[in-house]
Amino acid sequence: MTVIGLGPMGQAMVRAFLDAGVRVTVWNRTAARADAVVELGAERAATVAEALDANEVIVLSLTHYAAMYDVLGQAEGRLSGKVVVNASSDSPADTRAGAAWVRERGGRFLAAGVMAQPEGLALPASYIFYSGPREVFEEHRELLGLLASHEYLGDDDGLAQLYYQAVYAAFLPWFLGIEQAFAMIDQAGDDIGRFLPFAQRAMHDAEDFYAAMASAARAGGWGDLGNLRMMAAGAAHVVETGDDLGVDTSLLRSARAIWDRALAESERAGEPVPTYQLLRGAVE
Numbered sequence: 001m002t003v004i005g006l007g008p009m010g011q012a013m014v015r016a017f018l019d020a021g022v023r024v025t026v027w028n029r030t031a032a033r034a035d036a037v038v039e040l041g042a043e044r045a046a047t048v049a050e051a052l053d054a055n056e057v058i059v060l061s062l063t064h065y066a067a068m069y070d071v072l073g074q075a076e077g078r079l080s081g082k083v084v085v086n087a088s089s090d091s092p093a094d095t096r097a098g099a100a101w102v103r104e105r106g107g108r109f110l111a112a113g114v115m116a117q118p119e120g121l122a123l124p125a126s127y128i129f130y131s132g133p134r135e136v137f138e139e140h141r142e143l144l145g146l147l148a149s150h151e152y153l154g155d156d157d158g159l160a161q162l163y164y165q166a167v168y169a170a171f172l173p174w175f176l177g178i179e180q181a182f183a184m185i186d187q188a189g190d191d192i193g194r195f196l197p198f199a200q201r202a203m204h205d206a207e208d209f210y211a212a213m214a215s216a217a218r219a220g221g222w223g224d225l226g227n228l229r230m231m232a233a234g235a236a237h238v239v240e241t242g243d244d245l246g247v248d249t250s251l252l253r254s255a256r257a258i259w260d261r262a263l264a265e266s267e268r269a270g271e272p273v274p275t276y277q278l279l280r281g282a283v284e
């Protein structure tokens, strides 16, 4: 097994393979970043060519797909017969282009989307999305399973990153949303710890909420005109409260703008236009 790219995630992957007794060869652009895993038993390749020659399976953990060209471009003649598992995050389109690039050079390819923090790779909650040719995944599923459990999504190379990015799309506003709430409490001079149980209480029904929203989305989206009016008014009140407290309300304003637009579109259309229709780009 070769691992190229030794940021926090690449190093965690190397440790997982070493812990499972797998021999690992490593290469990183900044050579000193390999020191810690070499100390644990990984073998340092002096060049990308050496790293590719050392093993059949090459895991990439790089910042983006552009880095893959920079790295593998140094030894592209050595890719024939290799299995490149790119665990870097990027758009599905860049992933598909990267897969084609590897195949044009005789390599085989799998895309991976790592749903974990580096320090939590071994935790049961961690998993990795894979996409690409099923036979390549099946041949290597046991080895890849040493990193974390896997979710194989299908032949389309872009799927692992589509699912990864979609999970992220749900996560980003949620992450900022709780910080926004804490900022409001804090700026009001109250105690974040006193508020916390109420924020947590709102999370208890998250699974049911997601399921209900999925049903609504499949049916065109949530909300009749009354619901949309209520949400738009509620969003306006949150923005007003945030402004009064002096917190940054840019996130809340974005949310408010979506409900305001849904309401305006509904009034124009004479029927409810749910926010889901706006978010999926179905309204001009």
Ligand SMILES: NC(=O)c1ccc[n+]([C@@H]2O[C@H](COP(=O)([O-])OP(=O)(O)OC[C@H]3O[C@@H](n4cnc5c(N)ncnc54)[C@H](OP(=O)(O)O)[C@@H]3O)[C@@H](O)[C@H]2O)c1
Binding pocket: 004, 005, 006, 007, 008, 009, 010, 011, 028, 029, 030, 031, 033, 061, 062, 063, 064, 066, 067, 070, 071, 087, 088, 089, 090, 114, 115, 116, 117, 118
């Ligand atoms: N960290 C996380 O929590 C996490 C979670 C899930 C997924 N991921 C994904 O996993 C990937 C790696 O994450 P990370 O946190 O380990 O990232 P990172 O710290 O940014 O490490 C990136 C690696 O990419 C290399 N690199 C970047 N540009 C390069 C270039 N042009 N040529 C050669 N090497 C280049 C860096 O080399 P140098 O050392 O020389 O700079 C480093 O080894 C990313 O795509 C990230 O989105 C990360």
